[in-house]
Amino acid sequence: MERLPNTLRRHLAAVRAVAVLTVILGGLYPLLVTGIAQVLLPHRADGSILREGGRDVGSALVGQSFTDKDGNPVEKYFQSRPSAAGDGYDPTSTAASNLGPEDVLDTLPVAGATDDEGNPDTGKQSLLTQVCARSKAVGELEGVSGARPYCTADGVGAVLKVFPAVGT
Structure with missing residues (x-):
C-alpha cells in the first residue's frame, strides 16, 4: 500500500482531532457536568x-x-x-x-369608556414616555442628569409630529 502524501496525512489528523474533541467537549463533558449538577443540586440544577x-x-x-x-x-x-x-x-x-421603537404616541383616556372587565379607560403611555419617565427617575435616584433626547424636563415624551385638525 502506498503512503499518503504528507499534507493529506496532516489534514486527516486535524479532522480526526476535531471529531474527537467535538465528541468529548460537545457531548460527554456537558453530560457529565449536567449529571453532577443533578446529583449534587437536584432542586436548583434545572434553573x-x-x-x-x-x-x-x-x-x-x-x-x-x-x-x-x-x-x-x-x-x-x-x-x-x-x-x-x-x-x-x-x-x-x-x-x-x-412596546417597540415606533411606539411614541401616548393614548389619552376616553371619558366614560371601559374595558371588557368594566374597568375605566386609563389611556396608555407610549414607550417614549415610559423611557423618559424612567430616565428622569433613575437620574434622580443616582444623582445624575436623566435628560434624554425627545423628552421634556418633566419626563414626558415630546413627539415631533404634526397632526391634521379634527374635522377638516
Whole structure:
C-alpha cells in the first residue's frame, strides 16, 4: 500500500482531532457536568423555571423588577427597560404586545369608556414616555442628569409630529 502524501496525512489528523474533541467537549463533558449538577443540586440544577398547570411557562429571573416593598427602585441594581409584561411576570405579554421603537404616541383616556372587565379607560403611555419617565427617575435616584433626547424636563415624551385638525 502506498503512503499518503504528507499534507493529506496532516489534514486527516486535524479532522480526526476535531471529531474527537467535538465528541468529548460537545457531548460527554456537558453530560457529565449536567449529571453532577443533578446529583449534587437536584432542586436548583434545572434553573428557575416557573410551572403553571403542569407545564413550563417561563423563568423566575426574566422580567423581574428590582424594587423594594414600596415599589421604589433599589439603587444597587440595574433598572430594566419598560415592558408590556406589566408589573408582575407574565410571559404571555412579552411577545407581540411588547412596546417597540415606533411606539411614541401616548393614548389619552376616553371619558366614560371601559374595558371588557368594566374597568375605566386609563389611556396608555407610549414607550417614549415610559423611557423618559424612567430616565428622569433613575437620574434622580443616582444623582445624575436623566435628560434624554425627545423628552421634556418633566419626563414626558415630546413627539415631533404634526397632526391634521379634527374635522377638516
